[in-house]
Amino acid sequence: MFKVLVSDPLSEFGIQKLLDAEDVQVDRKTGLSEAELIEIIGEYDALLVRSQTKVTPAIIEAGKKLKAIGRAGVGVDNIDLAAATNAGVVVINAPDGNTISTAEHSFAMIMALARRIPPAYKKLVDGEWDRKSFTGVELNNKVLGVVGLGRIGAEVAKRGKAFNMKIVAFDPFLTQERADKLGVQFATLEEVVTLADFITVHTPLTKDTKYIINTKEFEKMKDGVRIVNCARGGIINEQALIAALESGKVAGAALDVFEQEPPLDNPLLKMPQVVVTPHLGASTIEAQENVAIDVSEEILHILHDEPFKNAVNLPSVPANVMEKVKPYFDLNEKLGSLIAQTAVGGLKEVIVTYSGDLTDIDTAALTRTTLKGILAYHLGSAAANYVNAPILAKNRDIHVTEQKSTYSGGFSNLVTVTLKTSQEEKTVSGTLLNGYGPRIVKIDGYSVDLLPQGHLLLVHHNDRPGAIGRVGTVLGNNNVNIATMQVGRRGVGGQAIMLLTVDKEVSPDVLDTLGELGEITSVTQLEL
Numbered sequence: 001m002f003k004v005l006v007s008d009p010l011s012e013f014g015i016q017k018l019l020d021a022e023d024v025q026v027d028r029k030t031g032l033s034e035a036e037l038i039e040i041i042g043e044y045d046a047l048l049v050r051s052q053t054k055v056t057p058a059i060i061e062a063g064k065k066l067k068a069i070g071r072a073g074v075g076v077d078n079i080d081l082a083a084a085t086n087a088g089v090v091v092i093n094a095p096d097g098n099t100i101s102t103a104e105h106s107f108a109m110i111m112a113l114a115r116r117i118p119p120a121y122k123k124l125v126d127g128e129w130d131r132k133s134f135t136g137v138e139l140n141n142k143v144l145g146v147v148g149l150g151r152i153g154a155e156v157a158k159r160g161k162a163f164n165m166k167i168v169a170f171d172p173f174l175t176q177e178r179a180d181k182l183g184v185q186f187a188t189l190e191e192v193v194t195l196a197d198f199i200t201v202h203t204p205l206t207k208d209t210k211y212i213i214n215t216k217e218f219e220k221m222k223d224g225v226r227i228v229n230c231a232r233g234g235i236i237n238e239q240a241l242i243a244a245l246e247s248g249k250v251a252g253a254a255l256d257v258f259e260q261e262p263p264l265d266n267p268l269l270k271m272p273q274v275v276v277t278p279h280l281g282a283s284t285i286e287a288q289e290n291v292a293i294d295v296s297e298e299i300l301h302i303l304h305d306e307p308f309k310n311a312v313n314l315p316s317v318p319a320n321v322m323e324k325v326k327p328y329f330d331l332n333e334k335l336g337s338l339i340a341q342t343a344v345g346g347l348k349e350v351i352v353t354y355s356g357d358l359t360d361i362d363t364a365a366l367t368r369t370t371l372k373g374i375l376a377y378h379l380g381s382a383a384a385n386y387v388n389a390p391i392l393a394k395n396r397d398i399h400v401t402e403q404k405s406t407y408s409g410g411f412s413n414l415v416t417v418t419l420k421t422s423q424e425e426k427t428v429s430g431t432l433l434n435g436y437g438p439r440i441v442k443i444d445g446y447s448v449d450l451l452p453q454g455h456l457l458l459v460h461h462n463d464r465p466g467a468i469g470r471v472g473t474v475l476g477n478n479n480v481n482i483a484t485m486q487v488g489r490r491g492v493g494g495q496a497i498m499l500l501t502v503d504k505e506v507s508p509d510v511l512d513t514l515g516e517l518g519e520i521t522s523v524t525q526l527e528l
């Protein structure tokens with residue numbers, strides 16, 4: 001039974017699939033402190049959050065069973081991604097479900113700001129009919145500056161166009177083609193802040209976007225500019241904004257998000273020209289259902305070891321590439337595990353070479369899987385997985401290289417893994433046989449045809465009469481049944497290998513007895 005902790009309020013309808021899953025127990029415990037989370041997180045396989053729960057390194061470290069953290073929303077700045085990656089915990093978000101709601105909220109804030117609706121409402125409900133103090137401005141013909149033209153920024157831009165605004169946008173990943181398609185002027189940040197009457201930010205909060213709107217940018221702005229932030233507190237420097245509002249440079253600001261949430265003693269809340277909402281961008285019935293559905297489905301996939309989307313701490317693999325590489329995952333992991341089991345010494349370098357059908361495919365995901373196979377053998381499958389394998393390798397100075405080769409040894413596809421350790425260099429190759437699955441086809445230079453599963457014995461010996469029989473006799477005497485056996489040799493009377501598939505694990509005593517037999521040079525037990 002998997003256990004999932006939902007630590008922020010999520011739509012009941014949205015998480016129905018999780019609630020209905022027979023092998024999942026869902027616990028909803030919101031408003032927990034860090035200490036309370038640390039205390040209970042060890043029981044859970046997955047954690048689901050919105051923006052309130054701060055998923056700290058200490059929580060992740062205490063989550064010994066944690067496989068996944070699901071963010072029912074976009075921004076993952078409340079989750080320590082580095083700690084999650086190091087711990088091998090996959091972090092997923094739900095990037096599409098709240099785009100429209102947040103864009104609509106941003107536009108509502110632009111309009112509330114332009115027409116001063118919140119202070120006018122307040123005065124009226126307090127009993128005063130004041131029509132003089134709330135003269136607003138039109139949006140028509142004004143310039144809307146958009147910083148960050150992603151999903152939400154683009155939807156805000158569309159709505160601005162519907163109000164006959166001219167849109168200037170800055171986004172380092174924007175292309176002229178996309179700008180033309182959206183009908184926006186492709187601009188630098190400097191141009192946006194200089195030209196705009198309204199500036200709205202829609203970037204994530206990262207080290208590059210922290211305080212992207214600061215005193216220097218406010219100085220360049222038009223007098224009477226209006227500022228909107230429905231993205232993240234900290235994109236706009238609040239101290240600089242307060243100063244610009246006080247000086248009159250900025251006529252007004254609309255803020256859904258704050259550097260500290262909830263904001264404590266924040267002077268912005270007391271300024272009459274500032275419109276505020278308590279982080280409501282994604283708070284619609286539709287958005288909450290969408291993101292909870294998306295994240296619940298993906299968490300179920302992760303728990304069931306099925307392919308999943310929207311991993312934030314894994315490189316994304318396009319669907320067409322995934323379709324081609326997916327059949328090889330098992331082969332690559334087994335090759336990694338096999339070579340790790342046969343090599344002696346500290347790991348130094350891994351080289352994965354692809355040929356045949358794999359030459360023209362992006363095989364990075366397969367190399368990561370190979371590395372996972374190698375490291376999981378050394379560190380245990382709880383410590384090394386697909387998420388943290390590259391970082392574990394990097395931290396241990398294990399150099400990983402991927403190569404393509406034209407030599408495929410007559411196979412339609414071939415994956416060769418070379419492992420260099422402090423003591424030796426080993427190479428294994430495998431192929432995916434159409435209709436038959438993975439096969440190991442070369443070990444230590446010997447051609448073999450091995451189904452990579454179960455208990456195996458790799459025996460190196462001298463090619464002399466009786467060597468094979470003696471191994472068979474020892475195994476038989478110890479009640480170990482041999483399912484398959486292959487032999488290979490360099491030449492008559494030279495070095496040779498036996499590869500035996502056996503029905504059960506062979507005890508250390510029996511392995512020792514085998515190793516002491518005449519002509520036997522080494523015996524390695526493998527499990528795949």
Ligand SMILES: NC(=O)C1=CN([C@@H]2O[C@H](COP(=O)(O)OP(=O)(O)OC[C@H]3O[C@@H](n4cnc5c(N)ncnc54)[C@H](O)[C@@H]3O)[C@@H](O)[C@H]2O)C=CC1
Nearest residue numbers: 074075102148149150151152171173203204230231281282
């Ligand atoms: N107030 C609320 O309730 C909500 C807030 N958000 C916030 O909105 C942000 C944006 O969401 P989406 O549009 O869905 O994300 P997105 O990833 O589609 O768009 C973000 C855009 O920012 C751009 N960007 C990154 N660095 C930049 C920089 N230095 N300068 C300018 N642009 C930069 C990216 O290229 C991307 O196009 C989220 O990261 C989240 O923090 C999202 C949903 C709800």
Ligand SMILES: O=C(O)C(=O)COP(=O)(O)O
Nearest residue numbers: 050051052073074075282
């Ligand atoms: O999706 C996002 O990035 C949001 O900011 C929404 O936050 P929330 O889930 O409403 O706490």
